[in-house]
Amino acid sequence: MHSDPAQPFASLPSIYAEKRLGIMQPYFFPYLGYFGLIANTDRWIVFDPVQYIRKGWMNRNRVLKQGGGVKYVGITMAPHARDTLIHQMRLADGVDHLEQVVRNLDYYKNVRAPYYAEVVALLEACFAPGEQRLVHFLTRCLELTCAHIGVPFHQEIYSEMGLVHEPAHGPGDWALNISRALKAATYINPPGGRDIFDPRAFSNAGVQLLYLEQELPPYKQRTPEFEPGLSIIDVMMFNEPATIRAMLAQHKLVSA
Numbered sequence: 001m002h003s004d005p006a007q008p009f010a011s012l013p014s015i016y017a018e019k020r021l022g023i024m025q026p027y028f029f030p031y032l033g034y035f036g037l038i039a040n041t042d043r044w045i046v047f048d049p050v051q052y053i054r055k056g057w058m059n060r061n062r063v064l065k066q067g068g069g070v071k072y073v074g075i076t077m078a079p080h081a082r083d084t085l086i087h088q089m090r091l092a093d094g095v096d097h098l099e100q101v102v103r104n105l106d107y108y109k110n111v112r113a114p115y116y117a118e119v120v121a122l123l124e125a126c127f128a129p130g131e132q133r134l135v136h137f138l139t140r141c142l143e144l145t146c147a148h149i150g151v152p153f154h155q156e157i158y159s160e161m162g163l164v165h166e167p168a169h170g171p172g173d174w175a176l177n178i179s180r181a182l183k184a185a186t187y188i189n190p191p192g193g194r195d196i197f198d199p200r201a202f203s204n205a206g207v208q209l210l211y212l213e214q215e216l217p218p219y220k221q222r223t224p225e226f227e228p229g230l231s232i233i234d235v236m237m238f239n240e241p242a243t244i245r246a247m248l249a250q251h252k253l254v255s256a
Contacts, residue, residue: 019043019184019185020042020185020186021043021044021045021178021179021182021186021187022037022041022044022188022189023044023174023175023179023187023189024037024045024047025046025047025086026046026134026135026138026139026142027057027058027061027138028057028060028061028074029141029145029231029233030057030231030232031061031229031230031231031232032216032232032235032247033190033214035248037188037212038146038151038153039248040253041154041188042152042154043156043184044154044155045155045156045157045158045161046138046156046158047086047174048086048135048157049086050085051083051084051086052080052086052088052089052134054082058086058089058134058138059077059134060074061074061230061231061233062229062230062231063104063231064108064223065107066106066107069227071104073101073104073231073233074100075091075092075095075101076095077089077091078090078091078093078132079092086134087159089134089135090132090134091131091132091134093132097127098127102123105119105233108237111222113237114237114238115237115238115239118148119236119237122144123233125144126141126144126145135157139155142155143155145232145236148236149241149245150242150245158178165180165181171196172196172197172198175189176197176201176202179202179207180205180207184207185207185208186207186209186210187202187208187210188210188212188253189210191211191213191254193211194211194256199256202256209255209256210254211255211256212253213252213254214248214250215250215251216228216247216250217247219239219243219247220238235247
């Protein structure tokens with residue numbers, strides 16, 4: 001655990017090796033744990049060379065709704081073939097995506113969430129350039145959200161890197177081969193990766209494999225019961241950046 005969780009993650013303790021790599025598909029304002037992973041890396045690969053998954057997390061996420069429970073909020077995608085790759089995806093033309101998102105945040109406006117105005121301003125900044133390429137739009141959202149929270153975000157988009165590495169024969173090969181090609185000292189992944197990664201392969205490649213186990217605490221949502229795992233939008237509505245950084249600091253890095 002960090003000794004002073006309210007401090008920005010730019011001052012991570014020296015026990016963390018340099019070249020800590022994270023690799024993840026870009027998601028639409030993902031849940032808090034996604035930013036915990038970013039906070040523990042100093043190089044982030046926006047992973048986009050694989051098939052776009054419909055009804056996944058790249059164009060939508062969950063927020064609270066009027067009357068209780070949760071609902072989806074997100075952006076509309078342009079028509080596309082089922083096998084379209086992530087980096088080929090575009091937002092639909094002729095849609096006011098910002099209005100579509102803000103309109104669905106009525107719960108937060110009605111309960112007077114303390115940081116409603118700040119979050120809406122952040123959303124306006126995210127949508128301001130009118131970017132239609134999904135990967136570039138989502139990367140901008142991640143950048144601005146990290147800046148708002150106070151988490152460093154050193155990203156590169158995989159499809160634009162021209163990176164040469166061994167082909168991936170299985171889902172666990174991508175992270176290993178990219179880590180090796182970038183000469184990463186450490187690769188960090190959520191615990192779910194335990195089923196697809198071979199620790200011996202990482203060790204043989206000279207890459208330390210770590211899993212980030214997070215203890216994300218509940219926070220006041222002005223609801224009878226806490227709804228976990230919602231979009232970072234929900235977190236930012238009710239918490240100032242220092243508090244969010246303190247939440248992210250509740251974690252441990254575990255060797256494979």
